[in-house]
């Protein structure tokens with residue numbers, strides 16, 4: 072691919088940003104778009120990428136809202152062509168688990184388009200701690216980091232930013248992670264003392280926007296930020312859930328290492344969903360989502376992340392999340 076003249080020198084701040092994988096209604100990227108809209112005056116271009124190879128029928132209301140808010144919708148097909156990425160300083164990927172493997176292609180096309188800064192789809196645990204680096208769940212995130220590092224050898228002005236949070240509170244209590252909010256029950260791999268770092272998605276998104284505006288020099292264009300709010304134990308999490316929901320959760324704690332057997336079985340049967348789920352249990356149970364200190368919160372004192380209790384109160388009051396938590400059915404039954 073012929074390379075275009077770089078859009079930016081790689082020395083930021085990053086004013087023209089394109090978000091990829093940020094249009095799905097329930098995705099984390101939507102939170103970041105909302106926070107970017109609040110700071111729109113600080114950016115010359117804010118775009119979202121619409122992949123015409125996907126089924127986009129349900130995205131119409133989201134797209135209409137974004138257009139009304141002055142967000143540019145950039146069309147393309149897949150990630151092979153550099154054309155849609157031309158003119159942006161920074162590409163931010165919010166691709167989900169099943170799109171993460173496309174990031175090396177996206178990165179190559181962005182570089183060919185002249186983009187010199189990438190935010191890969193991280194936004195979770197620090198994959199360099201504990202055993203995370205070798206866990207199935209992180210295979211594509213690790214591959215993406217290696218790809219960036221390889222490309223960074225040929226393109227010295229290429230920069231990237233890893234933004235790490237531990238876990239996003241709203242996701243941490245989903246049924247996928249063992250929570251049955253309808254029945255107030257949970258199956259947890261680990262013990263009541265097991266910890267994870269939590270921050271709500273809106274506060275996490277606010278920090279991401281701050282990092283885009285954080286000036287950097289030519290020598291520090293490869294950055295890692297860590298932000299979170301607190302690192303509660305499961306015992307604290309369930310105490311807080313009782314305060315928020317008024318219901319005592321019945322919690323069953325399971326042997327973490329049993330998830331290894333589950334992962335192997337899923338791998339043999341070719342069930343990727345089950346494999347990822349088992350791998351996440353291992354990570355979570357071994358405290359792999361506990362974000363190591365120091366965190367970078369104090370660099371951006373204008374963001375004050377909400378407490379765990381306030382974040383859960385907001386989550387359990389949100390109609391969209393109530394539906395995701397299976398609580399809408401409960402209300403319908405009671406009506």
Ligand SMILES: NC(=O)c1ccc[n+]([C@@H]2O[C@H](COP(=O)([O-])OP(=O)(O)OC[C@H]3O[C@@H](n4cnc5c(N)ncnc54)[C@H](OP(=O)(O)O)[C@@H]3O)[C@@H](O)[C@H]2O)c1
Pocket residue numbers: 092093094095097098099100122125126165166167168169170171173192193194195196236237238239240242243
């Ligand atoms: N730490 C945490 O607790 C936490 C929680 C949530 C998310 N995250 C992180 O945030 C990032 C985004 O996650 P998410 O849950 O928001 O993702 P998601 O909603 O599952 O997916 C985001 C986007 O990826 C696109 N995508 C998925 N598979 C694709 C494919 N094969 N080809 C093209 N596009 C594809 C989807 O497109 P369509 O809309 O067209 O399907 C969607 O727009 C991930 O890195 C995730 O690990 C972290």
